[in-house]
Amino acid sequence: MCRAGLDQIICIALCLAAFQAGGCVSAERVKERVDQQAYQMIDQKWQPSFGTKANYRISDVTPSPNDVPVDQPIPPALGTLTIAQAVALATGHNPEYQIRREALYAKALELRLTRHQFERRYLGLISGTYRGDRNDQILSTEAATGFNQLLADGTQVGATLTAAWADVVSGNLRGGLAAILGLAVTKPLLRGSDRQVVLEGLTQAERDLLYEVRSFNHFRKGFVVDVISDYYRILVILDHIENAKDYQETLKELLDLAVPLAQAGRIGTFEVDRIKQEIISIEDQIVRSRGQYQQMLDEFKLKLGIPTTTRFDLDPRELSALRQSTLPCPQVQEQEVLDTALARRLDLANEADRVLDAQRKVLVARDRLKADLNIVGWTNASTNMNINRRTLTILDNEFSVGLEADLPLDRVAEENQYRLALIAVNQQKRTYQQTVDTVCAQVRQSFRKLMESAQRYQLARQGVDLARQRFDSTMLLLRHNRTNTRRVLDALQDLYDAKDKGTAALADYAISTLRFYHDTGILQVRPDGMWQL
Numbered sequence: 001m002c003r004a005g006l007d008q009i010i011c012i013a014l015c016l017a018a019f020q021a022g023g024c025v026s027a028e029r030v031k032e033r034v035d036q037q038a039y040q041m042i043d044q045k046w047q048p049s050f051g052t053k054a055n056y057r058i059s060d061v062t063p064s065p066n067d068v069p070v071d072q073p074i075p076p077a078l079g080t081l082t083i084a085q086a087v088a089l090a091t092g093h094n095p096e097y098q099i100r101r102e103a104l105y106a107k108a109l110e111l112r113l114t115r116h117q118f119e120r121r122y123l124g125l126i127s128g129t130y131r132g133d134r135n136d137q138i139l140s141t142e143a144a145t146g147f148n149q150l151l152a153d154g155t156q157v158g159a160t161l162t163a164a165w166a167d168v169v170s171g172n173l174r175g176g177l178a179a180i181l182g183l184a185v186t187k188p189l190l191r192g193s194d195r196q197v198v199l200e201g202l203t204q205a206e207r208d209l210l211y212e213v214r215s216f217n218h219f220r221k222g223f224v225v226d227v228i229s230d231y232y233r234i235l236v237i238l239d240h241i242e243n244a245k246d247y248q249e250t251l252k253e254l255l256d257l258a259v260p261l262a263q264a265g266r267i268g269t270f271e272v273d274r275i276k277q278e279i280i281s282i283e284d285q286i287v288r289s290r291g292q293y294q295q296m297l298d299e300f301k302l303k304l305g306i307p308t309t310t311r312f313d314l315d316p317r318e319l320s321a322l323r324q325s326t327l328p329c330p331q332v333q334e335q336e337v338l339d340t341a342l343a344r345r346l347d348l349a350n351e352a353d354r355v356l357d358a359q360r361k362v363l364v365a366r367d368r369l370k371a372d373l374n375i376v377g378w379t380n381a382s383t384n385m386n387i388n389r390r391t392l393t394i395l396d397n398e399f400s401v402g403l404e405a406d407l408p409l410d411r412v413a414e415e416n417q418y419r420l421a422l423i424a425v426n427q428q429k430r431t432y433q434q435t436v437d438t439v440c441a442q443v444r445q446s447f448r449k450l451m452e453s454a455q456r457y458q459l460a461r462q463g464v465d466l467a468r469q470r471f472d473s474t475m476l477l478l479r480h481n482r483t484n485t486r487r488v489l490d491a492l493q494d495l496y497d498a499k500d501k502g503t504a505a506l507a508d509y510a511i512s513t514l515r516f517y518h519d520t521g522i523l524q525v526r527p528d529g530m531w532q533l
Helices: 003-045 083-093 095-116 200-263 269-304 317-324 334-344 346-367 412-479 485-519
Strands: 077-081 121-132 137-150 156-170 176-188 311-314 372-382 398-406
Touching (some): 003 095, 083 095, 083 200, 095 200, 200 269, 200 311, 200 412, 200 485, 317 485, 334 346
Parallel strands (some): 077 311
Antiparallel strands (some): 137 156, 156 176, 176 372
């Protein structure tokens, strides 16, 4: 092999190495570029009515400015956890929340790929070939670049520019350098020429990302409500423990009063024994409630997405703040609530838009019933007409223009798809109506639950006040020896039960309020993960 041939092989190897190195360098920037494009598309679909754009990026992407910072890793002890801190932890670590973030990101990637089908897609190829027989030995190199593009009217355009060099090592063939320009165009005239049909895949991908953005926001609203609701339910158990401790201390005070009275013969010893028995019973309740509290706390840790070995307690001041606040009870009519939900619910908006999607699919299916009629043209032009065709192929100046037709003689599959598309429209309309009915039933139930819980909370507060008055009066009578301990003990038990019912009613009222605003679609999530109207 001659020196020129060896130099050409080395040149090819260096080109391939350069391409490989270039690929490695660009690969380091792929993630950053893809992330940027994906979240640009998500941000474009995110409407202000959906809520603040926060806590929606996947874990290995730079957080948005509004994201709640979450420390990594989770320390073994967190101290006292407020509601806002609990929501922030859940937003950053809950597995289901992370999956929904990733599903949103994946849907953006699907749109990115679909958009790319209508972008100019470039190509670059390098090849080197050695061919020989007993008469000739040829070393050739080709480098090609070009693009393909699909236009909105269905036209497909392709262009390539190839630089080819052939070196005849031995033999009688002629070598040299040639530049080859190739162009190809295919334009549909019937089937596949309607702009709306051609762009249907892109239109659907755009809408699918919008649906996913809506779904994510609807999910995170419900997620925040679930976290806060679980927090309040655990606080109810914690408050029950504190209430039981107060009850136990009061029983001990009552016992201190009853023992001297029994010794003086003013009350029976059985009344003292009953108080002692009640002290033992309430101690047993405290032990069981502590176990229940720890169990619910572990389940809450799973909800937050943190290890169950993490130590923390919930903040009882959150319940005190709830008692001192005035929980809003909307003064609205049921029909007004239903109208609001039908206008604001994001999941219902998705189902309504899917009816339009199904109707567009009918247009696409109808288009596929048409005949194929395409204008096809291509050309190749070379700058060197002297190279032997056995050395490099397709170097002559050539062009062609013609028509391709495929008559609709066999459209059984397309006819089936068209008929199924018509059925799908009716199915989606029924699905939408069923969703409307489900949402209305859900909102009516939430509205009734809110009204009921508001009334029950007011009754529970009155019950606590009456029970406390009754206990204070019977206790005063006992100190003046005008009643017995049995009546005092009954009053104390009623006060204990009334406090527990009051706390449960308060938490139920707060949870019902959150659920009502979520179901009507007016609840919004703040950047810190908390809710607002």
